[in-house]
Amino acid sequence: MTSLDDLPIRDDLRGRSPYGAPQKSVPVALNVNENTHPIPEDVAHDIVARVAAAILRLNRYPDREFTELREALAGYLGHGLAPEQIWAANGSNEVLQHLLQAFGGPGRRALGFDPTYSMYGLLASGTGTEWIAAPRDDDFELSPETAVAAVLEHDPDLVLLCAPNNPTGTPLGLDTIRAVADAARGIVIVDEAYFEFAEPGTPSALTLLEGRPRLVVSRTMSKAFAFAGARVGYLAGDPATIDALRLVRLPYHLSALTQAAALGALAHSGEMLAMVDEIRGQRERISAELVRLGFAPHRSGSNFVLFGGVDDPHAVFEALLERGILIRELGIPGHLRVTAGTEAETTAFLEAIAVFAPVGAAGAVENRIDA
Numbered sequence: 001m002t003s004l005d006d007l008p009i010r011d012d013l014r015g016r017s018p019y020g021a022p023q024k025s026v027p028v029a030l031n032v033n034e035n036t037h038p039i040p041e042d043v044a045h046d047i048v049a050r051v052a053a054a055i056l057r058l059n060r061y062p063d064r065e066f067t068e069l070r071e072a073l074a075g076y077l078g079h080g081l082a083p084e085q086i087w088a089a090n091g092s093n094e095v096l097q098h099l100l101q102a103f104g105g106p107g108r109r110a111l112g113f114d115p116t117y118s119m120y121g122l123l124a125s126g127t128g129t130e131w132i133a134a135p136r137d138d139d140f141e142l143s144p145e146t147a148v149a150a151v152l153e154h155d156p157d158l159v160l161l162c163a164p165n166n167p168t169g170t171p172l173g174l175d176t177i178r179a180v181a182d183a184a185r186g187i188v189i190v191d192e193a194y195f196e197f198a199e200p201g202t203p204s205a206l207t208l209l210e211g212r213p214r215l216v217v218s219r220t221m222s223k224a225f226a227f228a229g230a231r232v233g234y235l236a237g238d239p240a241t242i243d244a245l246r247l248v249r250l251p252y253h254l255s256a257l258t259q260a261a262a263l264g265a266l267a268h269s270g271e272m273l274a275m276v277d278e279i280r281g282q283r284e285r286i287s288a289e290l291v292r293l294g295f296a297p298h299r300s301g302s303n304f305v306l307f308g309g310v311d312d313p314h315a316v317f318e319a320l321l322e323r324g325i326l327i328r329e330l331g332i333p334g335h336l337r338v339t340a341g342t343e344a345e346t347t348a349f350l351e352a353i354a355v356f357a358p359v360g361a362a363g364a365v366e367n368r369i370d371a
């Protein structure tokens with residue numbers, strides 16, 4: 001059988017691994033930061049009706065400029081944004097890919113701060129962009145001083161800031177974003193995929209867009225909107241940036257069905273986002289209980305919790321999987337990550353992880369993998 005090495009693949013792609021979060025059918029799947037709450041039934045019926053209407057026109061290409069969707073996204077984001085400042089694609093990954101295609105490429109470099117979303121490096125390599133991973137501060141934080149120092153050292157064409165950060169959940173202050181945006185000569189991308197889960201009142205990087213034409217803020221409908229299967233991501237930025245993305249997008253890249261479904265969800269944004277408070281509550285419950293058990297959860301502004309104090313992450317991951325609970329093993333020594341799910345899912349995880357609590361912790365059970 002022919003292997004990848006037998007094909008004339010690009011040299012810079014040899015030896016690389018594709019993105020591959022485990023997909024397993026288990027009773028409790030808390031590994032890829034999905035919103036585990038179902039879409040409300042009345043909203044689902046409206047979305048179905050809109051998609052059905054779009055099906056009757058599938059003999060025609062969709063609106064290439066997704067005009068109605070851009071208007072709806074601008075209205076949802078607020079901050080005085082106009083439709084011409086909005087771009088959308090098939091998930092925020094494609095939005096980021098468009099940015100790297102337009103502003104990256106051979107001879108150019110993109111800067112991020114490890115650990116961060118693994119797709120950044122993969123998207124960079126796929127576009128021939130050099131990926132530079134600079135270090136973070138202690139506890140996965142990122143101060144203005146640390147971030148700006150990396151920008152000045154590497155002089156990147158693109159900077160990717162994840163706010164809050166994935167996979168650590170760490171919030172990122174506007175002071176750091178502002179400092180990077182003012183120091184960088186290239187495009188600065190603030191990935192706010194999990195922003196809706198931040199503490200109420202947390203300011204968005206959208207407030208920094210005015211007067212900064214090289215700053216863009218990306219979002220997704222996958223998380224807070226429980227729309228992961230629909231694949232809808234978007235960004236806000238300067239209209240000139242949007243013009244640049246038109247140069248690299250595929251024709252009619254957003255299908256009529258995708259546009260119809262997204263418009264249906266946005267028409268019910270209040271109802272769709274009503275579950276966010278509950279998810280935030282489960283996140284806090286997870287963190288508090290993990291502390292009680294003797295683990296070390298990191299502060300999170302997202303819908304997941306990264307926690308340390310795990311003696312053997314792989315063994316714990318496998319043991320939980322045997323119990324029908326799938327969380328995420330990230331390769332960060334001594335750490336695992338869990339998504340905040342429904343109350344029942346959270347309870348199942350907490351009861352299972354208690355078996356592996358560090359010895360001596362209050363309420364801990366003997367720390368044995370075969371317990």
